[in-house]
Amino acid sequence: MKLLQPETKARALAMLAERPDAIPIAGGTDVLVFWPTRPAEHDRCYVDLSGLAELRGVRWTDEHLVLGALATYWEVITDARAMRELPLLGRAARQVGAIQIQARGTWAGNIANASPAADGVPVLMAYDAVVVLESVRGREEVPLADFYQGYKQMRRRPDQLVVEIRIPRRPYAVQWFEKVGSRRAQAIAKVGLAVVRGDQGWRVVAASMAPTVRRCPALERRLADATPLRSPDDLLPAIAQDVSPIDDIRSTAEYRRRVMARVLYYGLQSA
Numbered sequence: 669m670k671l672l673q674p675e676t677k678a679r680a681l682a683m684l685a686e687r688p689d690a691i692p693i694a695g696g697t698d699v700l701v702f703w704p705t706r707p708a709e710h711d712r713c714y715v716d717l718s719g720l721a722e723l724r725g726v727r728w729t730d731e732h733l734v735l736g737a738l739a740t741y742w743e744v745i746t747d748a749r750a751m752r753e754l755p756l757l758g759r760a761a762r763q764v765g766a767i768q769i770q771a772r773g774t775w776a777g778n779i780a781n782a783s784p785a786a787d788g789v790p791v792l793m794a795y796d797a798v799v800v801l802e803s804v805r806g807r808e809e810v811p812l813a814d815f816y817q818g819y820k821q822m823r824r825r826p827d828q829l830v831v832e833i834r835i836p837r838r839p840y841a842v843q844w845f846e847k848v849g850s851r852r853a854q855a856i857a858k859v860g861l862a863v864v865r866g867d868q869g870w871r872v873v874a875a876s877m878a879p880t881v882r883r884c885p886a887l888e889r890r891l892a893d894a895t896p897l898r899s900p901d902d903l904l905p906a907i908a909q910d911v912s913p914i915d916d917i918r919s920t921a922e923y924r925r926r927v928m929a930r931v932l933y934y935g936l937q938s939a
């Protein structure tokens with residue numbers, strides 16, 4: 669294994685430009701999971717981001733909460749303003765793994781790992797977060813809702829780093845997040861849902877329901893429609909348009925669709 673340890677962001681970007689096959693490591697909680705079982709990974713070149721002070725921390729501006737690429741779940745959980753203004757971040761963060769993972773895992777790593785079952789991505793997407801990418805060629809901003817192109821496919825070139833995540837500060841009338849898993853900690857979502865309603869309208873974002881975490885435009889239109897919902901089944905046609913769950917070891921596709929309808933229906937009743 670080759671481990672590169674840049675001391676500045678500029679140096680890290682230069683390394684990625686020279687070696688586009690190199691793999692960035694932030695907290696390492698995803699990257700290192702397969703080490704014991706995939707010896708081929710041991711021969712790769714890794715760029716350790718942990719020494720880059722420029723990528724650390726959680727910062728507030730008048731209009732945004734800005735998460736540096738090394739900002740961890742724990743930094744958000746312990747930021748009282750984030751818990752108050754954008755509470756879904758804290759609710760999702762508390763559901764990630766257990767405290768050890770929350771202390772080490774980063775929001776940027778959650779985005780770049782591109783798991784369809786991620787817990788951080790749905791709440792960021794519901795809040796219209798923007799991913800800021802940088803390479804030696806310059807900066808690029810991509811709305812998180814447009815970032816994924818297919819299973820583990822994303823609009824990040826190998827020479828780009830996620831350098832920050834920008835979340836607009838807006839008032840919301842409705843905001844909730846629900847993760848359905850087999851237990852309360854150390855569980856991968858069978859269904860994840862983040863829902864908000866603000867001046868921009870509804871945002872419904874589903875996890876573990878498609879090859880990527882994704883917004884659900886048909887459901888957003890259905891919720892904006894004045895026609896009352898009489899039961900969870902009224903949501904199934906829109907769910908069928910928005911998502912395409914699969915049968916896997918955690919659940920069947922049918923289970924996921926029905927649970928998503930129930931979670932959404934009863935969540936809306938109590939919102």
Ligand SMILES: Cc1cc2nc3c(=O)[nH]c(=O)nc-3n(C[C@H](O)[C@H](O)[C@H](O)COP(=O)(O)OP(=O)(O)OC[C@H]3O[C@@H](n4cnc5c(N)ncnc54)[C@H](O)[C@@H]3O)c2cc1C
Pocket residue numbers: 691692693694695696697698699700701717737763764765766769772773774775776777778779780781785786787788828829830831854855856
């Ligand atoms: C025991 C355990 C439980 C877990 N439970 C959950 C859970 O409940 N919910 C959940 O969502 N996840 C869970 N995870 C997955 C993981 O902890 C999260 O996805 C975490 O946010 C990853 O962050 P990291 O900093 O550790 O990423 P890393 O492992 O360092 O990197 C992950 C990926 O992102 C890339 N990357 C990292 N930073 C950047 C960057 N700045 N720019 C470009 N690419 C980058 C890496 O190259 C890699 O492909 C769990 C993992 C473990 C080991």
